[in-house]
Amino acid sequence: MAREFTSVGVVGLGTMGAGIVEVFARNGIDVVAVEISEAALERGRANLTGSTGRAVAKGKLAEADRDALLSRVHFQVGLDALHSVDLVIEAVPEHLDLKQRIFAELDRVCKPEAILATNTSSLSVTEISVATTRPNQVIGIHFFNPAPVMKLVEVVRTVVTSGDVVADVEALCARLGKVDVTINDRAGFIANALLFGYLNHAVSMFEARYATREDIDAAMKLGCGLPMGPLALMDLIGLDTAYEILDTMYRRGGRDRRHAPVPLIKQMVTAGLLGRKSGRGFYTYERPGSPVVVPDEQTPVASESALADGARGIAKVGVVGSGTMATGIIEVFAKAGYEVVSVTRGAEKSAKVFEAVKTSLNKGVVRGKLSETDRDAALGRINWSATLEHLADVDLVVEAVVEELSVKKALFASLDEICKPGVVLATTTSSLPVIDVAMATQRPADVVGLHFFNPAPIMPLVEVVRTIRTSAETTATARAVCAALGKTGVVCGDRSGFIVNALLFPYLNDAVKMLEASYSTADDIDYAMKLGCGYPMGPFELLDVVGLDVSLAIQRELYLELREPGFAPAPLLEHLVTAGYLGRKSGRGFRDHTRR
Numbered sequence: 001m002a003r004e005f006t007s008v009g010v011v012g013l014g015t016m017g018a019g020i021v022e023v024f025a026r027n028g029i030d031v032v033a034v035e036i037s038e039a040a041l042e043r044g045r046a047n048l049t050g051s052t053g054r055a056v057a058k059g060k061l062a063e064a065d066r067d068a069l070l071s072r073v074h075f076q077v078g079l080d081a082l083h084s085v086d087l088v089i090e091a092v093p094e095h096l097d098l099k100q101r102i103f104a105e106l107d108r109v110c111k112p113e114a115i116l117a118t119n120t121s122s123l124s125v126t127e128i129s130v131a132t133t134r135p136n137q138v139i140g141i142h143f144f145n146p147a148p149v150m151k152l153v154e155v156v157r158t159v160v161t162s163g164d165v166v167a168d169v170e171a172l173c174a175r176l177g178k179v180d181v182t183i184n185d186r187a188g189f190i191a192n193a194l195l196f197g198y199l200n201h202a203v204s205m206f207e208a209r210y211a212t213r214e215d216i217d218a219a220m221k222l223g224c225g226l227p228m229g230p231l232a233l234m235d236l237i238g239l240d241t242a243y244e245i246l247d248t249m250y251r252r253g254g255r256d257r258r259h260a261p262v263p264l265i266k267q268m269v270t271a272g273l274l275g276r277k278s279g280r281g282f283y284t285y286e287r288p289g290s291p292v293v294v295p296d297e298q299t300p301v302a303s304e305s306a307l308a309d310g311a312r313g314i315a316k317v318g319v320v321g322s323g324t325m326a327t328g329i330i331e332v333f334a335k336a337g338y339e340v341v342s343v344t345r346g347a348e349k350s351a352k353v354f355e356a357v358k359t360s361l362n363k364g365v366v367r368g369k370l371s372e373t374d375r376d377a378a379l380g381r382i383n384w385s386a387t388l389e390h391l392a393d394v395d396l397v398v399e400a401v402v403e404e405l406s407v408k409k410a411l412f413a414s415l416d417e418i419c420k421p422g423v424v425l426a427t428t429t430s431s432l433p434v435i436d437v438a439m440a441t442q443r444p445a446d447v448v449g450l451h452f453f454n455p456a457p458i459m460p461l462v463e464v465v466r467t468i469r470t471s472a473e474t475t476a477t478a479r480a481v482c483a484a485l486g487k488t489g490v491v492c493g494d495r496s497g498f499i500v501n502a503l504l505f506p507y508l509n510d511a512v513k514m515l516e517a518s519y520s521t522a523d524d525i526d527y528a529m530k531l532g533c534g535y536p537m538g539p540f541e542l543l544d545v546v547g548l549d550v551s552l553a554i555q556r557e558l559y560l561e562l563r564e565p566g567f568a569p570a571p572l573l574e575h576l577v578t579a580g581y582l583g584r585k586s587g588r589g590f591r592d593h594t595r596r
């Protein structure tokens with residue numbers, strides 16, 4: 001029989017504590033909510049009433065249920081109020097000495113059988129537990145932000161946590177409607193160990209002015225389907241908390257440079273820019289604690305005319321190539337009303353591309369998204385050719401041929417001879433330096449990367465890659481074209497992986513390393529990222545879809561260019577590729593797909 005928890009205590013009512021109080025009170029459990037001072041208690045109360053008020057306004061919580069929920073919470077200053085609770089969850093700032101002091105005090109105040117839990121994200125639960133005389137009753141219960149929404153709880157057992165306590169806490173999680181993964185005490189557990197290197201890397205891109213905050217966030221939301229971009233997430237977590245987590249992970253997790261907090265984070269914390277809770281972080285919010293972003297001096301002007309400022313007029317577009325990407329790109333341009341010249345290596349290939357575009361447009365007709373007239377008009381706008389000479393009068397060329405530098409360079413040299421002056425020359429390369437193809441021409445200022453995502457007709461994102469030679473006019477033209485296609489164009493520098501792949505693949509690689517170290521299972525790691533961080537797929541699901549060979553190649557490129565030791569491909573990934581386990585396409589990757 002699992003232990004019955006009728007009343008719990010929560011210590012610290014900040015970003016996490018207030019949410020944790022809500023989770024328990026919603027599920028009919030009495031909560032003693034404790035803060036350090038009257039003022040902090042008031043802020044905690046405001047956090048809770050604000051959050052439950054929003055739930056009522058959105059129709060997710062009935063008013064009577066909200067009132068019942070609030071009546072279950074007893075706000076108190078000081079730990080003495082926790083003498084009779086069955087379980088305490090501590091959610092004070094991420095400092096070991098503070099947490100140890102609080103646990104020593106809880107040990108003194110709480111009844112002997114009470115379980116003492118910490119919500120720490122990165123500190124050692126074991127080190128916290130030894131501040132008490134009951135380390136076997138100390139456990140980590142790591143909720144995710146926002147606690148009432150995110151389904152995952154990481155239950156962290158130390159080497160001395162008793163099996164009964166683990167089982168009781170697991171049963172409690174189920175009662176709260178949460179999914180738990182139970183793991184050992186390691187810095188960052190599953191989710192944060194995989195998340196924080198990525199967040200820190202995104203901040204470093206912003207700090208280096210590699211891309212704007214809006215573009216970095218849009219890239220990860222639209223390119224990977226994440227619920228929020230990394231900088232908006234930093235603001236939600238709180239920059240002070242994020243700093244402490246990174247700092248601890250750096251020290252506890254083998255001094256991986258990727259966890260050394262980017263200097264900008266410390267500067268922002270010192271300046272009081274803590275994120276949502278202080279009203280300003282990477283973004284500016286309506287008021288402290290509000291989720292509503294308001295414009296500030298960094299907000300880009302979004303009007304159509306501003307987008308088109310300095311852009312060249314584009315009416316006729318050449319697309320070179322006959323693969324998946326070229327086919328999708330031809331469709332996208334033709335559907336958006338551009339006259340398209342498709343150049344392939346022969347009539348047979350052109351016929352294949354024509355069929356593929358037609359089939360895809362027909363699907364749109366069947367789904368009621370496109371009229372037959374519009375389909376015919378789109379097809380009518382495409383001219384099919386097998387000679388580059390037909391690109392003499394286009395305004396923009398998009399190259400989507402095989403991913404080989406020598407082939408692309410030769411093609412750009414030919415385009416340089418053939419195309420009229422003023423044409424914008426774009427490459428869709430996902431891994432080669434755009435500057436290399438630009439320098440194959442006499443007009444590098446007109447060359448830009450237009451990195452579409454697969455499938456191009458569906459994915460809303462395009463990375464606009466400007467080299468050190470790309471002119472402002474060319475970049476403006478590329479952005480205006482993306483907008484006219486109904487896509488979000490994010491501008492970034494010419495570095496390996498651009499924004500999305502540079503942020504995504506090291507995280508996937510880290511997940512493989514975690515599996516290889518036997519810290520957790522592929523299923524639990526996938527759960528952790530989906531239910532704890534809202535990712536649409538877990539890392540192993542995604543790796544199997546993308547292809548392990550493709551993932552390995554991208555990771556190798558990143559490693560070679562950035563020389564970051566932490567980017568070295570996971571040996572397990574290399575071995576699986578060598579063994580021919582490439583993911584779904586070969587029937588087996590991290591999972592066996594032949595038996596489903």
Ligand SMILES: NC(=O)c1ccc[n+]([C@@H]2O[C@H](COP(=O)([O-])OP(=O)(O)OC[C@H]3O[C@@H](n4cnc5c(N)ncnc54)[C@H](O)[C@@H]3O)[C@@H](O)[C@H]2O)c1
Binds near residue numbers: 012119122143245
């Ligand atoms: N922010 C996140 O996204 C997130 C997610 C999961 C876990 N965590 C972890 O949760 C814990 C709390 O983080 P947070 O982001 O909520 O911090 P926070 O700064 O938002 O809130 C901390 C609260 O603790 C209170 N406090 C400080 N000293 C206290 C004391 N002696 N007694 C009682 N209350 C005290 C503060 O007044 C403040 O309200 C940390 O261990 C953090 O790593 C954070």
